[in-house]
Amino acid sequence: MEKFIDTHAHLNFDDFKKDRFEIIEECLLNQISMINVGTVFFDSKAAVEIAEKYDRGVYASIGLHPLYVEEEDFNIDEFKELAKSKKVIAIGETGLDYFYNPKTLSKEEYIKKQKDVFLKQIDLAEESNLPLIIHSRNAFDDLYEILKDKRVKGVIHCFTGDLKDLERFLNLGFYIGFNGIIFKTNLDEVIKNTPADRILFETDSPFLTPSEFYTKRNNPMSLKIISEKISKIKGEDILSKAYENSLKLFNI
Numbered sequence: 140m141e142k143f144i145d146t147h148a149h150l151n152f153d154d155f156k157k158d159r160f161e162i163i164e165e166c167l168l169n170q171i172s173m174i175n176v177g178t179v180f181f182d183s184k185a186a187v188e189i190a191e192k193y194d195r196g197v198y199a200s201i202g203l204h205p206l207y208v209e210e211e212d213f214n215i216d217e218f219k220e221l222a223k224s225k226k227v228i229a230i231g232e233t234g235l236d237y238f239y240n241p242k243t244l245s246k247e248e249y250i251k252k253q254k255d256v257f258l259k260q261i262d263l264a265e266e267s268n269l270p271l272i273i274h275s276r277n278a279f280d281d282l283y284e285i286l287k288d289k290r291v292k293g294v295i296h297c298f299t300g301d302l303k304d305l306e307r308f309l310n311l312g313f314y315i316g317f318n319g320i321i322f323k324t325n326l327d328e329v330i331k332n333t334p335a336d337r338i339l340f341e342t343d344s345p346f347l348t349p350s351e352f353y354t355k356r357n358n359p360m361s362l363k364i365i366s367e368k369i370s371k372i373k374g375e376d377i378l379s380k381a382y383e384n385s386l387k388l389f390n391i
């Protein structure tokens with residue numbers, strides 16, 4: 140049987156409060172393992188607690204998402220403590236998001252705070268020897284400026300950049316994460332130009348449900364549809380390659 144890993148899911152979110160363990164069991168039965176990704180301290184901790192219930196197949200990434208830097212200060216000591224769990228295999232999601240307007244800060248302050256919190260998480264990743272799970276929206280230039288002098292590696296999740304952005308992050312050694320957004324936005328050229336040994340599959344559940352997946356709330360079971368579409372665009376079956384890439388990056 141084929142093996143999959145959803146490298147970016149949020150089964151730690153309240154959206155899955157009632158049935159997360161049933162969904163996880165179903166995924167594991169179907170050979171789909173997963174990384175649940177934190178966006179604030181609270182749900183990072185939840186991701187670790189969920190992962191610790193399983194011997195294998197369920198992992199956690201911990202971090203503070205750029206969109207939540209107004210609500211929460213990044214407490215590096217608390218995250219460092221959490222990172223001690225063997226189930227924590229990455230730091231994130233972290234990064235930069237210039238798409239939305241801040242609620243309380245000026246846009247300039249907001250961007251400064253996002254960069255600040257991102258840098259702290261890069262430090263944490265380097266110190267803990269973990270890769271980064273990076274979120275970037277309308278911020279690829281600044282992201283590149285920050286990452287180009289760092290030794291940390293990771294994945295640019297839900298990649299929506301252009302070919303120039305792609306080339307820059309590939310040259311830095313980053314992996315590229317694709318999910319159900321490829322059913323809404325045409326990323327065919329980007330996918331064609333991403334080498335098979337740099338592609339990761341993800342769902343971003345509960346968000347970004349692929350159109351062919353007949354449920355409103357996304358879950359990691361949709362990974363197969365995403366993998367089929369990407370393989371079709373690449374002209375080769377890259378399912379096992381993407382699985383291998385994930386194990387390599389996250390040291391699983």
Ligand SMILES: [Zn+2]
Nearest residue numbers: 147176232343
């Ligand atoms: Zn996410």
